[in-house]
Amino acid sequence: MTNPKYIKKLSYYLIAVLFCSLQLSCKKDFLEKKPDKALLVPVTLDDFQELLNNSADVMNFSPVLPLISSDDLFITDNGYNALPPQEQKSYAWAQSIYDLNSNSIDWDRPYKQVFYANVVLDGLANKAPDQTSQEQYNRIKGQALFTRALAFYNISEEFAAPYHKASANTQPGIPIRLTADVNIKSVRGTLQQTYDQILIDLNTALTLLPASQNYLTRPNKIAAHALLARLYLSMGDYKNASINASICLQQKNTLINFNNIQSVSTYKMPKSLAGTNVEVIYHQVMNFSAATTVNATTLVDPSLYQLYDDNDLRKTLFFKKTDPVTINFKGNYTGTYENFSGMATDEIYLIQAECLTRSGEIQAAMDLLNQLLMNRYVTGKFSPLTANNAEEALNKILLERRKELLFRGLRWSDLRRLNQEPTYQTTLTRTIKGQTYTLLPNSDRYTLPIPESVIQATGMQQNPR
Amino acid sequence: MFNLGLDFSFKNQILTGSLDYYHKDGLDLIGSSPFDSTTGVTTFTGNNASTKGRGFDLSFQSKNIDRIIKWQTNFIFSYNSTIVQSFKNKVSGSDYITNYGQPLESKPLLAIYSYKWAGLDPATGDPRGYLNGQISKEYDQIQNSTTTENLIYNGPTTPKYFGSIRNTFSYKNLSLSINIAYRLGYYFRKNTVNYASILQGQGGHGDYNLRWQKPGDENFTTVPSLPNTIDYGRDNIYRFSEILVAPADHIRLQDINLSYNLNRSQITKLPFANIQFYLYANNLGLLWKKNHFGIDPDNQTYGPIPRTIALGVKLDL
Numbered sequence: 001m002t003n004p005k006y007i008k009k010l011s012y013y014l015i016a017v018l019f020c021s022l023q024l025s026c027k028k029d030f031l032e033k034k035p036d037k038a039l040l041v042p043v044t045l046d047d048f049q050e051l052l053n054n055s056a057d058v059m060n061f062s063p064v065l066p067l068i069s070s071d072d073l074f075i076t077d078n079g080y081n082a083l084p085p086q087e088q089k090s091y092a093w094a095q096s097i098y099d100l101n102s103n104s105i106d107w108d109r110p111y112k113q114v115f116y117a118n119v120v121l122d123g124l125a126n127k128a129p130d131q132t133s134q135e136q137y138n139r140i141k142g143q144a145l146f147t148r149a150l151a152f153y154n155i156s157e158e159f160a161a162p163y164h165k166a167s168a169n170t171q172p173g174i175p176i177r178l179t180a181d182v183n184i185k186s187v188r189g190t191l192q193q194t195y196d197q198i199l200i201d202l203n204t205a206l207t208l209l210p211a212s213q214n215y216l217t218r219p220n221k222i223a224a225h226a227l228l229a230r231l232y233l234s235m236g237d238y239k240n241a242s243i244n245a246s247i248c249l250q251q252k253n254t255l256i257n258f259n260n261i262q263s264v265s266t267y268k269m270p271k272s273l274a275g276t277n278v279e280v281i282y283h284q285v286m287n288f289s290a291a292t293t294v295n296a297t298t299l300v301d302p303s304l305y306q307l308y309d310d311n312d313l314r315k316t317l318f319f320k321k322t323d324p325v326t327i328n329f330k331g332n333y334t335g336t337y338e339n340f341s342g343m344a345t346d347e348i349y350l351i352q353a354e355c356l357t358r359s360g361e362i363q364a365a366m367d368l369l370n371q372l373l374m375n376r377y378v379t380g381k382f383s384p385l386t387a388n389n390a391e392e393a394l395n396k397i398l399l400e401r402r403k404e405l406l407f408r409g410l411r412w413s414d415l416r417r418l419n420q421e422p423t424y425q426t427t428l429t430r431t432i433k434g435q436t437y438t439l440l441p442n443s444d445r446y447t448l449p450i451p452e453s454v455i456q457a458t459g460m461q462q463n464p465r
Numbered sequence: 466m467f468n469l470g471l472d473f474s475f476k477n478q479i480l481t482g483s484l485d486y487y488h489k490d491g492l493d494l495i496g497s498s499p500f501d502s503t504t505g506v507t508t509f510t511g512n513n514a515s516t517k518g519r520g521f522d523l524s525f526q527s528k529n530i531d532r533i534i535k536w537q538t539n540f541i542f543s544y545n546s547t548i549v550q551s552f553k554n555k556v557s558g559s560d561y562i563t564n565y566g567q568p569l570e571s572k573p574l575l576a577i578y579s580y581k582w583a584g585l586d587p588a589t590g591d592p593r594g595y596l597n598g599q600i601s602k603e604y605d606q607i608q609n610s611t612t613t614e615n616l617i618y619n620g621p622t623t624p625k626y627f628g629s630i631r632n633t634f635s636y637k638n639l640s641l642s643i644n645i646a647y648r649l650g651y652y653f654r655k656n657t658v659n660y661a662s663i664l665q666g667q668g669g670h671g672d673y674n675l676r677w678q679k680p681g682d683e684n685f686t687t688v689p690s691l692p693n694t695i696d697y698g699r700d701n702i703y704r705f706s707e708i709l710v711a712p713a714d715h716i717r718l719q720d721i722n723l724s725y726n727l728n729r730s731q732i733t734k735l736p737f738a739n740i741q742f743y744l745y746a747n748n749l750g751l752l753w754k755k756n757h758f759g760i761d762p763d764n765q766t767y768g769p770i771p772r773t774i775a776l777g778v779k780l781d782l
Contacts, residue, residue: 082605108502115505175503186503457501 045133048120048140052147055217055283058116059147062154062341063106064286065090065097065448066412071301071428073329073407079297080432087291092430092437093445095465096452104451105287106158110151111177117148118180135210142208146219146227149201150284152176153231156194159463161447162416163235168192172461186458195235202228211251216272216283216342222251223282226343229351234413236420242355248348254278255345255375258313268317271335272342284342285334286409294337300327300406307403311381314403329407341409346372350401357393365393369400376404391423398424416446466490473525482525482540489518490550496568498553514552516574520545523628535635541628546621547574558611562705565622569613573621577652580607581617582687582706590677590690592703604698619710625650629719638726645752646719653713653762657704658688661695713762714755720747739781746774 042048052059067073068090075083075091086104089097098104121144129137155174164171173194175186206224213220219227225248232241256279261268270277291298300319305327308315318331333340349372356365370384387393401414418424419441428439439445447463455462467488474481496514500506523542530536552568561567562578569576583593583600593600594607601607626649633642658670677683677690687708692699703709724743729735748770751761761769 081603085609103499103502103507108507111503112505118505177503177505180505182500182504182506184504186501451502453499454501454503457499458503 042119042123045127045136045140048123048144049136051116051120052140052143052218054116058109058112060217060284060342061109061113062284062286062409063110063158064289064292064339064409065104065106066158067286067339067407067409068289068291069093069448070411070415071304071426072411073292073298074301074430075291075295076297076299077433079291079295082297083290087289090448091291092432093428093439093443095445096449098449098452103453106448107155107451107454109287110155113151114148114177115180115182117144117151118177120144121148122180138208139210139213142205142210142224143219145201145205146209146224149198149205150219150227152194152198152201153227156191156198157234157413157416158448159450160191160194161463162420163191163195164420165236168195172463175458175460186454186460188460195231198231199228202231216275216280219282222248223343225251226281226348229348230343233351233354234417236417238355238358241351242359245348245352245355248281249345249352252281253345253349255349255372257375258317258377259375259379261313261317266320267330267332267335267337269331269333269335272333272340274335277333277335277344279344279346280333280340281343281345281348283334284340286339286341292339292407296328298328299325300329302327304402304406307399309377311378312376312403313378314376318406332407339407339409346404347408347410350397350404353397354394354401357390357397360390362387362390362393365397369397372404373400412446419446478528479531480525480527482523484521484523486521487519489520489547491516491518491547496552496554499555508554514568515550516547517550518545518547533636535633537633539629539631539633541630542626543628544626545623546625547623548572549574555613557609558613558616559608559701561613562611562616563701572618573623575622577619577622577654577710579617579619579654579707579710580611580702580705581615582708585677585683585687585689587680587683590682591692592689592699592706594702594706604696604702607702608698617707619707620652620712621650622653622713623651624648624713638731640722640724640726642722644719644721645716647716648763649714651713652710653756653765654705655709655711655756655758655760656765657709659700659704660689660692661697661700663691664695711756711758711762715751715762716753718749718752720745721749722746737780737782739779741779742777743779744774744776746772748772 040047042051065087068087080088080091083091086097088094120140124137124141124144127137152174160174161171168191171191172188173191175188176194176197177184177186178197202224205219206221206228209219209221209224211221225244229241229244229248232238232244256270256277261270263269272280272283286292302325305315305319305321314331318329320328320330322328332338333342333344349368353365353368353372356362356368366385366387373385374382376382385396387396398418402411405411415426415428419426425441427441430437444464447465449463449465450460454460469486470483471485472481472483492515493512494514494516495510495512497508497510498513500509521544524540526537526539528535528537549568549570549572552570556564556567559580561569562580565577566575568574569578581595583595585591586593586602591602593602594604595601596603596607596610627647629644629646631642631644633640635641656670658672658676663669663673672688673691675686676688677686687703689699689703722743722745724741726739726741727735728739729737749772750769754760754762756762764770
């Protein structure tokens with residue numbers, strides 16, 4: 001039989017062992033480990049940087065419907081039939097383009113970027129940086145502000161009316177969300193408030209962003225100047241556009257000499273994400289769409305193609321011509337099927353040349369334009385362009401802008417801006433299944449409707465069409 | 466939740482049974498609903514869905530003959546219907562059709578929806594549907610223009626009426642019971658050939674042999690001709706058309722049990738309290754089915770459940 005004394009002794013040992021193991025097992029960091037990254041609440045600076053790194057499905061994307069609505073492309077009837085309704089209706093400039101139940105990625109995704117940026121900014125506001133983390137803190141805050149500004153800009157180019165200084169205080173802008181709290185109701189302020197906020201964000205970002213970043217998906221100071229140049233141009237503020245374009249070009253003015261492009265692949269441009277495209281300042285691509293992402297039935301107008309001189313290398317590097325009417329665009333600066341919509345030096349050259357002309361500096365403008373074109377024509381076959389007066393210079397610069405920046409998401413903005421000048425008004429026409437559609441200059445249809453689901457949820461004002 | 470029950474029994478227990486009637490309403494069910502996407506969040510998941518359930522269960526047992534020969538019947542009959550009362554998250558019309566299981570308000574929780582079918586094109590064997598009321602082969606547009614108003618609702622995919630009847634006959638130590646199960650008032654979609662998967666070399670379906678091959682074939686087949694290239698829209702208009710939906714009503718011979726019992730009260734020298742020899746056959750197949758395809762609606766993908774026959778001895782110590 002068991003000895004009771006022995007049992008008593010044993011139980012002391014057991015208690016001792018249990019007690020020790022309790023002490024040992026309570027390591028806090030082990031308990032705080034999360035089984036899944038999705039459960040993580042971002043707190044550290046590294047967490048915030050990782051949020052802003054999400055270029056797989058949130059960051060570095062821009063709207064695509066402006067491209068589908070623009071005259072950069074036309075779509076065959078067969079191609080049109082296969083498009084989802086939202087794209088068909090945007091292409092035909094229809095009065096309403098959404099189902100009640102469907103979301104629009106052109107609205108949702110940039111506002112998701114705003115949300116991520118706000119999560120970061122809210123988080124940073126509760127954090128006091130020390131000496132060692134100040135630099136990282138500033139860099140992240142600058143990126144978040146830049147991201148928010150770029151998203152607001154992209155949204156307003158699609159969903160708000162073109163900017164006129166005179167009417168900006170009465171025109172509705174876009175909802176400006178400055179915190180991550182989803183319970184705050186979305187309301188549309190004025191267009192002036194929209195642009196003011198974008199400028200505040202960008203100017204603050206300028207003071208915080210570093211001069212260079214390791215990746216083109218992250219903005220640096222040059223990118224902020226490039227975006228400011230683009231923004232001021234769309235506002236018709238040529239003076240400030242020029243100031244920013246000038247700073248931008250002082251820091252980065254590299255151009256690709258198209259004579260050196262040896263690629264035999266379908267997409268011949270050097271790749272933006274691989275860092276081999278030396279013109280790219282900031283990487284951004286358009287949202288995927290059935291109409292624009294690898295679609296053999298989406299074509300370039302032959303009359304646009306005819307604008308290129310035979311010695312212009314863009315004529316062969318940008319396009320794939322199957323027959324006289326089947327010309328596909330392949331010149332994405334991504335070097336892939338994705339449509340590039342980021343900032344690159346060629347755009348800044350053209351902004352600066354236009355701004356210089358508009359302020360009377362014709363020679364300087366033409367010199368800049370010729371610098372760009374020298375890198376586009378066959379070596380030795382380019383005779384520099386000249387202009388006798390400002391109007392002639394502007395015509396030439398705008399024509400080159402048309403030829404250089406197609407499929408970059410910029411044409412729609414240019415149409416909205418230039419239609420305000422009677423000389424440069426353009427009437428767009430399309431023929432879809434035998435029926436002709438026309439988009440008159442300054443039409444209300446240059447502003448896309450806000451998704452019906454958002455109007456339903458918030459009661460905000462719809463854009464007139 | 467509301468429940469009304471009645472248990473009944475007649476003289477000598479010749480007939481006993483119960484009847485239950487219930488309301489089972491799901492309130493504040495967790496569902497997703499669209500949210501102002503300007504906030505950066507597109508759906509809100511919360512207590513915002515509700516369903517309305519009605520049903521009754523009837524079961525009784527009757528002793529039809531109770532002498533040396535005994536005959537007893539057990540009968541179970543159930544009715545159930547669950548309707549979606551509110552569900553905020555809407556999907557596109559064609560998603561209700563091709564993406565099974567999307568709840569739609571005022572329809573059963575699980576239901577089949579289809580494209581309207583306009584037959585094969587007599588010249589090419591292409592499937593045809595309807596676009597704005599006209600016969601059409603614009604597959605993408607048919608799918609895109611499908612709304613909850615113009616799609617076809619076929620019916621629920623879970624049985625409205627179901628139950629079983631078991632008859633047990635016994636004579637002295639020998640007993641035989643036969644169980645018949647039935648499921649009525651619901652629908653299924655017949656699987657068919659998917660040309661996209663054939664063209665990608667991923668396997669096919671026997672309907673391939675029945676496909677349209679020459680003009681005139683449309684008179685006896687609904688299977689479209691083989692396309693030259695992959696066209697998901699073309700596949701979908703046929704695979705999800707009303708022509709492939711049929712009533713799933715059927716009656717099944719579920720099992721038969723034949724047993725022989727011995728116990729100590731009969732044979733005192735028996736080394737066990739009770740000993741039973743039995744022959745049990747399960748999944749014996751369909752007795753009746755409503756669909757004209759001639760297939761078992763509950764087991765069309767993997768074929769019938771294997772028939773099992775067991776022979777055994779059961780000993781109670």
